[in-house]
Amino acid sequence: MKIISRSALICACLLLVASCQRGGGPSGGGAASKNLRLAFVTNNASDFWSIARKGTEKADAELDDTTVEFRIPSEGTAADQKRQIDDLLAKGVDGIAVSPVDPDNQTQLINDTAKRVLVVTQDSDAPKSDRAFYVGTDNVAAGRQAGGLIKEALPQGGKIMVFVGKLDARNAQERLQGIRETLQGSNIEIIDVRTDDTDRVRAKSNVSDTLVRYPDVVGLVGLWSYNGPAILNAVKEANKTGQVKIIAFDEEDETLAGVKQGSIFATVVQQPHEFGYQAIKLMHQYLKGDKSLVPANKQVFVPTLVIKQDSVDAFTLKINQLRGR
Numbered sequence: 001m002k003i004i005s006r007s008a009l010i011c012a013c014l015l016l017v018a019s020c021q022r023g024g025g026p027s028g029g030g031a032a033s034k035n036l037r038l039a040f041v042t043n044n045a046s047d048f049w050s051i052a053r054k055g056t057e058k059a060d061a062e063l064d065d066t067t068v069e070f071r072i073p074s075e076g077t078a079a080d081q082k083r084q085i086d087d088l089l090a091k092g093v094d095g096i097a098v099s100p101v102d103p104d105n106q107t108q109l110i111n112d113t114a115k116r117v118l119v120v121t122q123d124s125d126a127p128k129s130d131r132a133f134y135v136g137t138d139n140v141a142a143g144r145q146a147g148g149l150i151k152e153a154l155p156q157g158g159k160i161m162v163f164v165g166k167l168d169a170r171n172a173q174e175r176l177q178g179i180r181e182t183l184q185g186s187n188i189e190i191i192d193v194r195t196d197d198t199d200r201v202r203a204k205s206n207v208s209d210t211l212v213r214y215p216d217v218v219g220l221v222g223l224w225s226y227n228g229p230a231i232l233n234a235v236k237e238a239n240k241t242g243q244v245k246i247i248a249f250d251e252e253d254e255t256l257a258g259v260k261q262g263s264i265f266a267t268v269v270q271q272p273h274e275f276g277y278q279a280i281k282l283m284h285q286y287l288k289g290d291k292s293l294v295p296a297n298k299q300v301f302v303p304t305l306v307i308k309q310d311s312v313d314a315f316t317l318k319i320n321q322l323r324g325r
Contacts, residue, residue: 036066036094038283040276041084043099043124044076044165044198048225048250048272052123054322055276059284066284069093076165076198078102082109089116094287097135097279099123102168118287122279123272124171125299132286133298135279137270139171142304143178145268146247149306150179150188150219153245153265157187160219161210163227165198175223175249191217200226207234211244218244225250228267232258251307251319259312266308269315273322274302 040056042049053070060068069088073080078101088096095118100106103126110129113119118132125134150160162179164172176193183190191214196203207230210217220231228248232255235244241263248255248267258264278300282293294300307315 036063036284036287037069037092038066038095038280039069039071039088039093039097040122040279041071041081041088041096041098042073043081043101043169045072045074046198046225047252048270051251051319051322052272052276054324055273055278056280057276058273059277059280063280063284066280068280073101076101078106078109081106085109085113089113093117095120095283097122097283099136100126100169101166103127103129103170104168118283120279120283122275123270124169126170127298131298133282133294133300135282135300136275136302137171137304138299138301139174140178140181142249142268142270143175143180144182145178145304145306146175146221146249147179147182149247149266149268150183150221150245151186153247154188154219157189158218159189159191159214159216160221161191161207161214161217162193162221162223163196163203163206163231164193164223165196165203165227167193167195172223179221188219196227196230198224198226200230203227203230204234207231208238211235211238211240219247220244221247223249225252225255228252228255228258228264232263235263251315256307256312256316256319259307259309260316262309266306269305269307271302271305278302 049072056068056070071084073084081101085096097120099122107126107129110119110126110131114130120133121131122135166172194206196206203226207220222228222231229252231246235241246264248264251269255264255267259267285293
């Protein structure tokens, strides 16, 4: 039997401890064994994000070495998002998935943050920034879907108004682009685009004002989730249900109820649960050294769905299950 001296044994132990402190050890490099702290930052306080939160929670539960923090900027402004990001950096997070309110003017913020931690965009992209990748909707394609629904709802054509929170957001710009592309050459005219700065009261008043100022308007289109209920309520108060066709985005309860009643022609829904789930899972893999699931164009698209009266019940059941209802 080979006898190991006490001094040799002590040296071996010290070398092992030093290796572990450098991040080595039986499992390999430090990145593979490090516990990660990830964050998900929304762009407003819409109910849309409650479903995304469930997706982040699912990913959090599946990843033993990761904790996830979900942040909702109550003001829905770029300044509020910066405060959230600065706080997360101070807390030492490893990665942030953010839906930028104003991508062009937040590019420097994203670039500065990306020098310190992994930054990805979700829901609204900032492709000119140094974000690692984007997870969310192909918003131009979603806009084309909405454009097709507008043409289907208004075969005789006519004037329509479009409503959204902010036109600075890239998702709003791209949805509008897709709608314009699809309506080009048709007899449907977009009067204007009205913004509300994510203020639900103003969102509704924009619609009410439109119905008074443009009595010949035949279609109203909402690009953000809360715009659907705002349009629906204003149309009901004006006693124009059925006279004015409504096309919405996303799956707020009032929107789905409106589709079921026939008051809303259809809604184009995203899959925010997948935004939350995939953003966290992909950040985890990326930080662990596996970038294979991120495509060359750095865009991970989650398909959109069209919900009409004949499919709303099945979709509502699915959404309520995701919400834990």
